[in-house]
Amino acid sequence: MIHSATLTAILFIAATTYLTRILGYVLLKNKTLSNKQRQILEVVPGCVLISVIAPYFVRDNPADLTAIAIALLAASRFSLLPTVAVSMASAAVLRLALA
CATH class of the missing domain: 1.10.287 (Helix Hairpins)
Known part of the structure; x- marks a missing residue:
């Protein structure tokens, strides 16, 4: 929720x-x-x-740091909309998996 x-x-x-x-x-x-x-x-x-x-994500949470790395990789290869989608999905999955 x-x-x-x-x-x-x-x-x-x-x-x-x-x-x-x-x-x-x-x-x-x-x-x-x-x-x-x-x-x-x-x-x-x-x-x-x-x-x-950015200040929110500059912490020691492994899920967030990994999601940032994925977002940067996506941003280097895709346009804005796919990058946002990949970033949001990766952050959600990683937070659930590493919670």
Whole structure:
């Protein structure tokens, strides 16, 4: 069962990530962006997400550390959506297996 605090945190992180992406486009909608600027806008939500959740995972929990390694491997080979799916699944399975 998921704790209400965990669910709230997930929802706030998702909203922050989404708003970061949308606000970038809304604020810059009348501007002509270079390719480099567009690439930066695409990366910002992921950076926000990582900065929010990274401190939680930098602990000595073997399941979380292994899930991070799997996520990094997935990120080097897949696009964002498959990486998120693999990361979430690996974290869930490892937490259950190593609990």
